[in-house]
Amino acid sequence: MKTKGQGAARIGIGGPVGSGKTALLERLIPVLRGRGIQIAVITNDLVTHEDAERLRRAQLLEPERILAVEAGACPHTVIREDPTLNIEAADSLDRAFPDLDLILIESGGDNLASTFSLDLVDYWLFVIDVAGGDDIPRKRGPGVIQSDLLVINKVDLHPYVGVDLPRMRAEALAVRNGRPVVCTNCRANEGIAVVADALCSAVLYRGA
């Protein structure tokens, strides 16, 4: 396995508070590891290490492969305006694990305007969920429009929150100018392999 650039490929996972970014990581990690891909994770929380501790407790990865960055009050700052802390964390993972293929970087939960600096990541996903409202794609936030992959999570909840899921998906596709949209249910482990396929084909290739 080789990445298309230098060192491990860096993947951003952004999206509003509670949309399911950590839940997606918990589902993605076993799928990627099952494909022989070497992974590490960086989480960003405001002033705690909550998500990193949750991932360590889940024992999906060696604890040394999970680093936490404290983002402070503006979670988008450390993934966009000044991503130095995250770049340093990713560089240290590259040094500690020279065989790494992917570093998955979860942003702190933020608003629809949050995006990742391309100095930090090679590819980024934006995770929204059906309970956040089916009008979210129509609001055309930069995360929805510019991300390499848009994930609509919690599709199991659509009957309970009165969301027309096919319409929400169609409206998301319409504003994304051909970039892909994947529906997931992290609770029941649905759609996860499609997300894994998309990011692997974008940033990894198998050497001859």
Ligand SMILES: Nc1nc2c(ncn2[C@@H]2O[C@H](COP(=O)(O)OP(=O)(O)OP(=O)(O)O)[C@@H](O)[C@H]2O)c(=O)[nH]1
């Ligand atoms: N029903 C349902 N619940 C989900 C799904 N994915 C996540 N959840 C729940 O949604 C809540 C928030 O999930 P998290 O993974 O913590 O969300 P997050 O985006 O990482 O949250 P922050 O890091 O705080 O921004 C948890 O209670 C999850 O169990 C899903 O597909 N379906």
Ligand SMILES: [Mg+2]
């Ligand atoms: Mg989280």
